[in-house]
Amino acid sequence: MPENAALPQPLHDALLQLLGPAGLLTAASDIDPFCIDWRALYHGKCAAVLRPANTEECAKAVALCNQHNVPMVPQGGNTSMVGGATPDDTGKAVVISTTRMTRIHDIDHADLTMTVEAGVTLKAAQDAAAKEGLLLPLSISSEGSADIGGILATNAGGNNTVRYGNARELALGLEAVMPDGNVLNLMRKLRKDNTGYALRQLLVGSEGTLGIITQAIIQLQPAPRSRETALCAVADAKSALDLFAAFRKQDPSAIQAFEFMSGTSMALVNKLIEGAPLPLSEPAPAYALVELGSPRGDDSLRSLMEDVLGTALEDGLVTDAVLAESEAQRQSLWMIREEHAEAQKRAGASVKNDVSVPLAAIPTFIDEATKACEALIPGIRVAPFGHIGDGNIHFNLVQPEGADPKAFLAQDHAMMDTVAAIVRKLGGSFSAEHGVGQLKTYMMPEWRGGAELETMRRIKNALDPKNLMNPGKIFPAA
Numbered sequence: 001m002p003e004n005a006a007l008p009q010p011l012h013d014a015l016l017q018l019l020g021p022a023g024l025l026t027a028a029s030d031i032d033p034f035c036i037d038w039r040a041l042y043h044g045k046c047a048a049v050l051r052p053a054n055t056e057e058c059a060k061a062v063a064l065c066n067q068h069n070v071p072m073v074p075q076g077g078n079t080s081m082v083g084g085a086t087p088d089d090t091g092k093a094v095v096i097s098t099t100r101m102t103r104i105h106d107i108d109h110a111d112l113t114m115t116v117e118a119g120v121t122l123k124a125a126q127d128a129a130a131k132e133g134l135l136l137p138l139s140i141s142s143e144g145s146a147d148i149g150g151i152l153a154t155n156a157g158g159n160n161t162v163r164y165g166n167a168r169e170l171a172l173g174l175e176a177v178m179p180d181g182n183v184l185n186l187m188r189k190l191r192k193d194n195t196g197y198a199l200r201q202l203l204v205g206s207e208g209t210l211g212i213i214t215q216a217i218i219q220l221q222p223a224p225r226s227r228e229t230a231l232c233a234v235a236d237a238k239s240a241l242d243l244f245a246a247f248r249k250q251d252p253s254a255i256q257a258f259e260f261m262s263g264t265s266m267a268l269v270n271k272l273i274e275g276a277p278l279p280l281s282e283p284a285p286a287y288a289l290v291e292l293g294s295p296r297g298d299d300s301l302r303s304l305m306e307d308v309l310g311t312a313l314e315d316g317l318v319t320d321a322v323l324a325e326s327e328a329q330r331q332s333l334w335m336i337r338e339e340h341a342e343a344q345k346r347a348g349a350s351v352k353n354d355v356s357v358p359l360a361a362i363p364t365f366i367d368e369a370t371k372a373c374e375a376l377i378p379g380i381r382v383a384p385f386g387h388i389g390d391g392n393i394h395f396n397l398v399q400p401e402g403a404d405p406k407a408f409l410a411q412d413h414a415m416m417d418t419v420a421a422i423v424r425k426l427g428g429s430f431s432a433e434h435g436v437g438q439l440k441t442y443m444m445p446e447w448r449g450g451a452e453l454e455t456m457r458r459i460k461n462a463l464d465p466k467n468l469m470n471p472g473k474i475f476p477a478a
Contacts (some may be wrong), residue, residue, distance in 0.1 A: 007047045007094070009069045015050060018060055023100070034075060034095045035087055038142075039345070039352075041409075042083040042438065045091035046073070053100045054117075055175060055183060055214040062212065064093060071468050072096050072179075074208035076150030077121065079142040081352055082437025084154065084207050086440025088472055096212060098149050105215075107132050111189045112220045113172060118149025118213050125218070134220040139166035139257075141338040149213040155205035157433040159257040159337075162389030163293070166433070168204045172216030176203050179210070179464040189217055202459070207435045208470040212462050224293035228258070228305040229330045232312075233284035233320040238363035240288040240388055242317055246308050247290065250288035254304060256293035259337050262286055262366075263435045265383035268343040269336055269397070276336050288318075288388070289337050339346065340385045340416040344398050347381070349405035351412045353395040353419045357428035362388060366395070369422050373397055376418055377411065392432040395419055416440070420447075441476045 007015070009027070015024050025031050026048045035044040047070070052058035065072050071093035075085040087093040101119035107128065108114070114136065116125055122136070122143035129136040140146060140158035150156075152174070157166045164170065173187040186200045203210055234240050240260045247255055263285045270278050292301045305323065312318040324330035344350045357365045370382045379400030386393040397415050399408040420430045420443065430443050444453055457475065460467070 007070070008068055011064060011070065012048075014064050014384070015048070015061060016340050019050060019052060019057060023051045023052065023053060023057065029094070031043060031074070034078065034097060037083050037086040038079050039081060042086040043408050044087035044093075044188045045089050046087045046093050047091060049095045049097055051100045053098045055101075055177065055259055058096065058098075058101075058212060058214055059177045059183050061096065062179065062407075066180050066466065066468060069134035069466060069468065070094055071471050072212075073097070073470055074149070074153070074212045075144070076118065076147035076153070077145040078153070079146045080437055081354065081434040082431075082439040084435050084436070084437030084473055085150065085471075088438075093471075098212070098214070099148060101149075101214060104128050107134070108189065109134075112222075113189050114220055115173075115187070115215065116148050116218065117215050118147060118152075120148050122146050122148065122151060129177050129220050130223065133223055135223040137221050138167060138170060141341055142402070148216055148218070152204050153206065153208050154214055154435040155433065157387065157390065157392060159259060159387060160349040161387055161392070162258055163256050165199065168201060170198060170219045171204055171216055172219055174200045174203055174213060175215035176211040176213045179466070179469040184211065184212075187215060187217055205435070207381045207437065207473050209460060211469065211476055222295050224256070225295055225297035226299075226301050227291060227293045228301045229289070229291045229324040229333055230305060230309060231279060231322050231333050231336070232288045232290065232309065232318045233280055234288055234318055235284075236286050236363065237366045237388070239317050240286060241362055243288055243290070243308075244359075244388055246303075246312060247292075250308055251292075251304060254292045254294060254301060255290075255389065257270050257289070257291040257387075259289040259386070260286065260362075260393070261289070261337065261340065261385040261397055262383055264381055265340050265344065265396070267384045268347050268381075268383060269339050272343045272346045273311050273336075273339045276339055277390070279322050279333070279336075282320075284319060289333060294396065311329065335422075337385075340383075341394075341396075344383055344396055348399040348401075348403070349408045350383075350399065351397040351409070351414060352434070353397070353430075354392070354432050355419065355423045355428055355430055356390070356392045356432035357423060357426045359388075359391050361426040361428070362391065362393065365422060365426055365428070366393065369395055369419050372418050372422065373415060376414060377408075379403070391428070413442075436474045438472050441472070441474060444474065444476055
């Protein structure tokens, strides 16, 4: 693997003058952490890490890199599951980190919006909204590290998509630095603006290949005055889906989150995560985590939760359930759900399949994909979990106990292709919310080939003709 390539001296000097020593990292010990992804699947190299403190610095740094034909890899919290923010191993690129752009500029109670810089973590933004009695209705397991820029660049979804939508639906305005250094200002608090192409929508989900998001206006909601949360034991995914339908029939507007967890994945959490014991009497084949929310501060949600679960228990749809009796217990139930990815990481090598299928197809998908993967690799631990309310299942595959991690990961394409074939047959997508990154570029020609992929390439070439902005992501090598 090549060593980190030195920046051209004129570029180095110009960047140092622009960003200062804190904004230009070149020592290997400083830049190496930016070159390894969260899953440690990709170990890249870069010539430097640029850490602009604001949009102006970011724009000038991008313009300088463009003039010197230096590739740029935008990076926020470095929580990508598909290598989307990791440079390749040539050492020619620079990483442009938004970690110093952490200002929250405005919380607007009239418009119910928050104006934030890209480097603000989701947790910090949530906390700031909560202090104002408001809710930032986006929640993901990595919210303590993932930042707003990266969340928008990947169009993240998370636990509350069933109620509030993905990141794209929550972004009213954007500011982005384009590949040539020009600043695209789309910072408007408008819910109706039919004046030409929706450039904001183009940038959200583009994975940093069209520009670097530097600021955003995010929609907020009134904070729920009452919430009810329950963990339910069920027989399988079909039972979980039927339970979701029962809640939706009674009051679809009350459902704030509806999560599915397999028994295999839950067992890993209970075993490997301290402070996450199963709060039910005995293990089950599968589980559903239900959260209801309302701006009303009365007992109607409790009645709704108890009525639906009472009927489900009588009918055998649910075999056991625990209702949170305090905020601490509610947080404990959510901690169990949010630690599934970490538990799987501790259990050994794993292959992540972030897929979506129509809701009605979820039970068929999980059943067929489980059988196919168990036939492919005997002893494999199939550990799906995810957002059953919007059809997004993290169909993760953990190495057999005692197996060699490298040998297991050497078969990653075989496993991903096995799962993807079933997803495609059922009318789904191979990437629901993690993006394509560099991990799944090889799938794009088959899934999005022809006119669709060619149109994406034309957009990319028009905005980034030198292919300097996050090269090697989304698009397979030509």
